[in-house]
Amino acid sequence: MIRSLLVTVAAVLVLISAASAENENSYKFDNEQQRATYQQLTKELRCPKCQNQNIADSNAPLAEDMRDRSYQMLKEGRSREEIIQFMVARYGDFVHYQPPFTTVTSVLWWGPLLIVVIGIGVAVGLTRKKKAAVELTSEERERLQQLRKSGDE
Amino acid sequence: MTKFRWLILFGPLVLFAVLVVFLLKGLSSDPTELDSALINEPVPQFKARDLYETEVTYDQSVLHEGPLLLNVWATWCPTCRAEHEFLNELASRDVPIVGLNYKDDSREKAVNWLNTLGDPYIVNLFDPKGEVAFEFGVYGAPETYFIDHKGVIRYRHVGDVNERNWSNKLQGIYQQLLEEAE
Numbered sequence: 180m181i182r183s184l185l186v187t188v189a190a191v192l193v194l195i196s197a198a199s200a201e202n203e204n205s206y207k208f209d210n211e212q213q214r215a216t217y218q219q220l221t222k223e224l225r226c227p228k229c230q231n232q233n234i235a236d237s238n239a240p241l242a243e244d245m246r247d248r249s250y251q252m253l254k255e256g257r258s259r260e261e262i263i264q265f266m267v268a269r270y271g272d273f274v275h276y277q278p279p280f281t282t283v284t285s286v287l288w289w290g291p292l293l294i295v296v297i298g299i300g301v302a303v304g305l306t307r308k309k310k311a312a313v314e315l316t317s318e319e320r321e322r323l324q325q326l327r328k329s330g331d332e
Numbered sequence: 333m334t335k336f337r338w339l340i341l342f343g344p345l346v347l348f349a350v351l352v353v354f355l356l357k358g359l360s361s362d363p364t365e366l367d368s369a370l371i372n373e374p375v376p377q378f379k380a381r382d383l384y385e386t387e388v389t390y391d392q393s394v395l396h397e398g399p400l401l402l403n404v405w406a407t408w409c410p411t412c413r414a415e416h417e418f419l420n421e422l423a424s425r426d427v428p429i430v431g432l433n434y435k436d437d438s439r440e441k442a443v444n445w446l447n448t449l450g451d452p453y454i455v456n457l458f459d460p461k462g463e464v465a466f467e468f469g470v471y472g473a474p475e476t477y478f479i480d481h482k483g484v485i486r487y488r489h490v491g492d493v494n495e496r497n498w499s500n501k502l503q504g505i506y507q508q509l510l511e512e513a514e
Contacts, residue, residue, distance in 0.1 A: 240435065248466065
């Protein structure tokens, strides 16, 4: 009884995995390089619907459409850059995991550097201030000498 | 020297205030609402069939008679159901709306929906595979595009159009497009 149940479960699992494998391999590529480009593209293109997933990982219908479109364009002989441009023109910079360097995004690169520079500046300023010689009044100098003397004894 | 002291004392406070404003803004912004890449771009080229009459086809020129709204909808989309009544209301106020039926389950379902709930659209585009919507960068439904009299996309609203956001924001945008057209 248990044995037949196990066999059924195993059979179902095999069928499921076969079905998903078939789904993944439904795209026929002209060569290995094309397949590699496709896999790279679907990893670096971001799904606008299910944010923080690339279109290779996402099951959203939109991600499926984007995979289809990437595949079609590759088959038409378009390059990786052309496909990225095509997607960015419709879905914005959001759709690519490598945002371009613009005035807005430059903050991301220069911001941390700026903070480090300010930090160093403040640190240097503070240490310098401590080193600065302290001017003593004549009274204070006298007292200092007395203290030194008493220390010697 | 005293000036420098002021800067050291109040610099961090100012930085902190800027950070607070920035983070507070982040609290109220919705990260799922994306800016359209097509703002200030002319409507993309497309070909689409009529939802009712299969033999009638349209292209981008149906959107050149603006200012008008392009509403992306589907029967599988509950929010579209929620906004539909208000779209009827807008149509009765003479706001021209073009409907784009996006990847619907079937033509019959879509036609049936319009027959029962009312048809607020001046033109009904049928986009079963989402090809037209792809050109517009549609990533969900409902979405509403504001198109001016030159056929340029000026604004995209993601989510339902309702009495509140219409009177708060969207009506102003539409009015401006109307004024520009004069």
